[in-house]
Amino acid sequence: MNKTFEEIFAEMLAEKASKAELSELNSTSKVSIWRLLLQVVSFVIYNFQLAANLHLQEIRDLIASQKVFNLRRYRNEALRFQYGFDLQPETDKFKSTYEDNGVDVIATDEQIEASKIVKYAACNRVIENSRSKIVMKIAPADLDGVFTTDQMEAFSKYIEEIAPAGDHVTIINYLPDILNFSFKIKYDPMVLKADGMNILTAKYPVQQAIENFLKNLPFNGELSVQKLETAILDVDGVIDLQTLQIQSKWIDPAQNGYGIYQPINMAVIPVSGRFKIEDFTGLQYIV
Structure with missing residues (x-):
């Protein structure tokens, strides 16, 4: 309902013209009584429309700003x-x-x-x-x-x-969960060295892939073992992969520190909301 005053007045004129009993109101003067009455009614309708729209917007604003705790x-x-x-x-x-x-x-x-x-x-x-x-x-x-x-x-x-x-x-408010793993990685000796270093870049792409995977997890996001394996397999020079073990540990208030490692079978959400890797000694490279 967003009609202009002119549109409303035009509709009033059209409705008046459709009524045969009003045909005697045929003065063409712009200040004729019947025309002025229609203008007044159109103005009232137009202003009512403005007030209704303003009220509707206020209701929408109240709904949008209501602070229901979810x-x-x-x-x-x-x-x-x-x-x-x-x-x-x-x-x-x-x-x-x-x-x-x-x-x-x-x-x-x-x-x-x-x-x-x-x-x-x-x-x-x-x-x-x-x-x-x-x-x-x-x-x-x-x-x-x-x-x-x-x-x-x-x-x-x-x-x-x-x-x-x-x-x-x-x-x-805990320190990060610690992620521990053991992967056996079959590598291409034309691309990687025996310790996992890329021959051309002198970097360690498998370690980088794991770190990037964790960085890209949303805070409190679920770590999927399969998706982590996929990230490693996508590294240039990695031919195949065997997961020997993957586990994590987190702060246990009852022990005033980290608890013992628990295995991750398929996926896990970190208790602290994020993971940390202490070392990469669990990466084994084989030809």
């Missing part, structure tokens, strides 16, 4: 966190100022951006002991690192303040 919003809220900034009273919006020696200072764009320390986040809903909870995994820009105790205290308080009452949120 997994996507939990993730977005984690990425929105600003370390060092407090929330405005009774809102979920961060202050744009900070206090320096008793004086409120307007934060620069660079300071605001630097305060957004959570660069990776993923959320899942799990059932534990017949109770539903949100598991939120987060990581800094340096995927090999973790957040400090001070940073986690601030982040936990932030999530506690914005989360709906009744939601149980567990925050995972």
Whole structure:
């Protein structure tokens, strides 16, 4: 319903012309009473249309901006966190100022951006002991690192303040899961050396392929053993591949460190949200 005033008035004229009982209203004057009445009615309809469209847009904006907490919003809220900034009273919006020696200072764009320390986040809903909870995994820009105790205290308080009452949120701030493997690789001696180094580039393409495969996994993405094998087989100079073993270990809070390695049969999602490789001694090259 987006008609112009002229279109509405033209429709009124056409409807009037279709009524034989109104044929006596035939004055051609632009200021005739009947024509002015139609113009007034057309103007009222046109303005009602504008008001209806405005109301509809307001409803759409309210629907689009409603803040129902789902997994996507939990993730977005984690990425929105600003370390060092407090929330405005009774809102979920961060202050744009900070206090320096008793004086409120307007934060620069660079300071605001630097305060957004959570660069990776993923959320899942799990059932534990017949109770539903949100598991939120987060990581800094340096995927090999973790957040400090001070940073986690601030982040936990932030999530506690914005989360709906009744939601149980567990925050995972772990060092990367460690991936360990043993592959027997049949190689082409015209392309690779016995230690896997490319003859022309002096680089180690199998190691690079594995590292690139892990980098391309989304945060908290599933590692597929078959897809990892395919990435290795696509390396120039690799003829065939046998997977002897592939396993991973992750931070176990009960042990105050990493647990023992667990085999990966087909695929696995890292507990910390990402993987790390400590060494490539599990690569065996055969002719």
